[in-house]
Amino acid sequence: MEFISNIIYGLIYGAILGAVASGLTLIWGVMKVVNLAHGHLAVLGAFLAVIFYKYTPITIDPSLSPIIAFIIGALFGIFFYYTSLHVIVGKAETMTLKVEMSSLLSTFGFGVALYGLLYYGSAQGWYLQFEGLTGWTIQVGGKPYFEILGVSIQYSWLVGLFYAVILIALVELFLRKTVWGLAIRAVAQDSRAVALTGYDPVKVKLLTTVLSTAMALSAGAIFTLYIQNGINPDLEHFLAPLSFVIVVLGGLGSVIGTFIGGLIIGLAYGITMALTGTQAIALSVSFVILVVILLVKPQGLFGR
Amino acid sequence: MTYVLELEKLESGYGETQVLFGVNLKARKGQITALLGSNGAGKSTTLWTIMGIVKPWGGKILFNGEDVTMLPPYKKVNIGMTLVPEGRRLWPQLTVEEHLIMAASIPRSKERAQEILEMVYQLFPRLKERRNQLAGTLSGGEQQMLAIARGLMLNPVLFMLDEPSLGLAPKLVQEIAETISKLRDEWKLTVLLVEQNIHMSMQIADYAYIIENGRIVLEGTVDELKENPMVKKAYLGL
Numbered sequence: 401m402e403f404i405s406n407i408i409y410g411l412i413y414g415a416i417l418g419a420v421a422s423g424l425t426l427i428w429g430v431m432k433v434v435n436l437a438h439g440h441l442a443v444l445g446a447f448l449a450v451i452f453y454k455y456t457p458i459t460i461d462p463s464l465s466p467i468i469a470f471i472i473g474a475l476f477g478i479f480f481y482y483t484s485l486h487v488i489v490g491k492a493e494t495m496t497l498k499v500e501m502s503s504l505l506s507t508f509g510f511g512v513a514l515y516g517l518l519y520y521g522s523a524q525g526w527y528l529q530f531e532g533l534t535g536w537t538i539q540v541g542g543k544p545y546f547e548i549l550g551v552s553i554q555y556s557w558l559v560g561l562f563y564a565v566i567l568i569a570l571v572e573l574f575l576r577k578t579v580w581g582l583a584i585r586a587v588a589q590d591s592r593a594v595a596l597t598g599y600d601p602v603k604v605k606l607l608t609t610v611l612s613t614a615m616a617l618s619a620g621a622i623f624t625l626y627i628q629n630g631i632n633p634d635l636e637h638f639l640a641p642l643s644f645v646i647v648v649l650g651g652l653g654s655v656i657g658t659f660i661g662g663l664i665i666g667l668a669y670g671i672t673m674a675l676t677g678t679q680a681i682a683l684s685v686s687f688v689i690l691v692v693i694l695l696v697k698p699q700g701l702f703g704r
Numbered sequence: 705m706t707y708v709l710e711l712e713k714l715e716s717g718y719g720e721t722q723v724l725f726g727v728n729l730k731a732r733k734g735q736i737t738a739l740l741g742s743n744g745a746g747k748s749t750t751l752w753t754i755m756g757i758v759k760p761w762g763g764k765i766l767f768n769g770e771d772v773t774m775l776p777p778y779k780k781v782n783i784g785m786t787l788v789p790e791g792r793r794l795w796p797q798l799t800v801e802e803h804l805i806m807a808a809s810i811p812r813s814k815e816r817a818q819e820i821l822e823m824v825y826q827l828f829p830r831l832k833e834r835r836n837q838l839a840g841t842l843s844g845g846e847q848q849m850l851a852i853a854r855g856l857m858l859n860p861v862l863f864m865l866d867e868p869s870l871g872l873a874p875k876l877v878q879e880i881a882e883t884i885s886k887l888r889d890e891w892k893l894t895v896l897l898v899e900q901n902i903h904m905s906m907q908i909a910d911y912a913y914i915i916e917n918g919r920i921v922l923e924g925t926v927d928e929l930k931e932n933p934m935v936k937k938a939y940l941g942l
Binding site: 579582586589590592593595596598599 | 755781787805807812
């Protein structure tokens with residue numbers, strides 16, 4: 401029974417990791433900006449969730465924080481674009497490897513700055529955690545969890561799962577069903593042709609960055625619904641590599657692939673936990689899975 | 705005679721290098737105007753400058769009598785100026801239909817989108833057959849069709865083509881030439897055709913300019929130019 405519990409926890413966890421990676425799918429998989437700040441942006445979202453709950457005059461329930469983090473993330477995305485990306489990608493006609501590498505460096509710089517800021521904040525005594533705040537969890541009938549077939553599941557995890565699925569469905573719809581989604585895909589392939597087709601390429605790139613940043617922050621807030629304590633800047637060291645693994649695993653630019661990739665990694669965590677009783681080597685296991693899948697299918701599960 | 709496009713002493717270039725030295729050119733409404741010249745004469749630069757992708761250094765660009773010299777490219781598209789660029793510049797990872805949808809979704813063509821789409825598919829039945837295929841997998845001729853189709857979906861008034869015959873087999877060049885004639889005769893578009901292929905252009909154009917080293921050196925109706933001794937010698941090989 402414990403094994404089954406671990407599998408189910410792993411799947412919920414995986415869906416949430418997929419949500420964390422979905423913003424990266426958009427900016428890296430589709431627009432070809434290697435956004436090394438992605439993990440830091442997610443951590444910022446997690447911080448915001450705690451700040452809203454703990455440090456604002458009006459307490460905002462964490463179950464609403466993904467929405468607020470999304471809005472703040474969108475504004476922050478404008479700042480992120482004009483400080484780190486505009487000079488590099490704004491005028492780029494096609495996202496060549498050279499442009500990709502430059503974007504890697506500039507977003508790395510932005511990420512380090514953000515990390516420093518969050519770290520400074522933590523050192524100042526706002527080491528942020530939900531510890532001792534068990535009261536916030538969503539309770540139904542006086543209990544924070546429910547049991548089904550002997551597996552107990554927290555309500556807050558369900559809320560997190562709900563948001564994760566919504567977020568991923570949102571990007572998929574945006575990319576497949578809207579013209580702006582088409583424009584984003586086109587702009588990475590030939591941005592001059594996008595201008596000749598009546599769209600402002602800079603606007604398209606800005607929009608992509610804004611959306612991706614909003615998703616990163618929102619996913620960070622969703623993540624707090626799952627882990628609930630120990631939110632600190634170093635979370636990035638875990639979220640960023642996993643996001644990259646998930647995006648590559650699913651296939652660059654495939655949103656559904658990202659979701660499935662997330663579930664696979666979540667399962668790896670669940671099974672590792674069930675077999676070894678600790679998650680210590682789960683990150684390594686994730687990379688082994690990545691290598692194996694890339695050997696069999698170099699373009700990723702859903703890549704074309 | 706009304707002019708859809710008028711260039712007055714247009715100058716531009718790249719970095720420190722000046723390419724155009726005061727180009728004067730007019731595109732006559734409902735006609736095909738050809739801009740001819742050899743490699744490096746400034747033909748493509750003229751088109752890039754008209755569209756605003758290359759910023760003009762001096763001179764004026766008038767579209768339907770209005771000064772549009774400094775408008776950014778995407779705004780020019782939205783008032784009816786369309787360029788089918790050299791080398792097609794398609795998006796290889798997008799399908800044929802996605803190319804057309806994207807073009808048809810700009811404010812200018814939204815309302816007429818369905819109507820134009822049907823006309824485009826009628827003009828190029830082959831594209832309809834291949835509408836779900838990625839552009840990168842099309843043959844050269846089909847890619848040129850798609851590039852023209854994408855331009856047509858923008859609901860243009862002025863249709864500019866940069867070397868549409870480049871890299872195509874003679875039979876396909878003939879097909880493209882017929883298509884361009886149709887755009888004038890049936891679609892009632894004003895066409896500005898830039899070409900190295902003088903024979904093909906002379907066959908369909910009404911009026912032509914010859915550009916050398918960034919300057920217009922000769923202009924006239926096609927019939928006049930065909931009789932011009934310099935054109936005969938340098939371009940027609942007679």
